[in-house]
Amino acid sequence: MKIDEPNETTYKAMESAQNNEDLYGPFDSVKDLMSDLF
Template identity: 60%
Template structure:
């Protein structure tokens, strides 16, 4: 049997409880599920799932992105926090 080492993860207690319940329903414990995640990451040479935003940017965000691409100065740079807060 291969030797194993310990790992410490910092995670929110509620998230840990929810994940533990899900994995238990699949017949897994947290350690086994974590090992599966690492094996899949190695197999895919990256995260084994797609990372993306849930929503499309709104019209204001698209306008700001277009202005930035065109080199338009939106509001800054600012010389102080007070100056930035005034612009907001």
């Protein structure tokens, strides 16, 4: 399967990142990252 165009969710995430919204991190370790996921 080949996807030529990102989906709507991906576009929303990219737009949020460009606007410095909904950003998390940086993380010092994988453990720190995982603790924020749950």
